[in-house]
Amino acid sequence: MSFWLKPLTVSALALGLGAASLAQAATPAELQAQRVDNRQARQDARIDQGAASGQLTPREQRRLRHQQQHVSNLEDRVEADGKVTGKEAAHMEHAQDRASRNIYRKKHNHRN
Numbered sequence: 001m002s003f004w005l006k007p008l009t010v011s012a013l014a015l016g017l018g019a020a021s022l023a024q025a026a027t028p029a030e031l032q033a034q035r036v037d038n039r040q041a042r043q044d045a046r047i048d049q050g051a052a053s054g055q056l057t058p059r060e061q062r063r064l065r066h067q068q069q070h071v072s073n074l075e076d077r078v079e080a081d082g083k084v085t086g087k088e089a090a091h092m093e094h095a096q097d098r099a100s101r102n103i104y105r106k107k108h109n110h111r112n
Helices: 005-024 028-053 058-079 086-107
Strands: none
Touching: 028 058, 028 086, 058 086
16 A cells, blocks of 8 residues: 555545444434543542542542532533533533542542
8 A cells, every 4th residue: 555545544444433433423412421421430430449549538539429429410400401502511521620630639649
């Protein structure tokens, strides 16, 4: 395969796979919900790992879980009407950013 043809082939395959995955998740609201759910799961795993390694005290873990529940409740309220506006999506993103930052700070505060 020539030097110029290889990147084009890879790009075409990536576009084809991207289109197939977009066809499965029909609406932007579903994509947003899936993104939020995946991020929540990763943040929960980070809390679990911090608790298991001793980086998080029980009190820190409880507070972080409470914050995760707040984000989950926010998601439920935002998605209740079946559509997520750009402003609502940004609000959820900001709440998740805050939660992620708090997880990092609590895991790296050198308290055991």
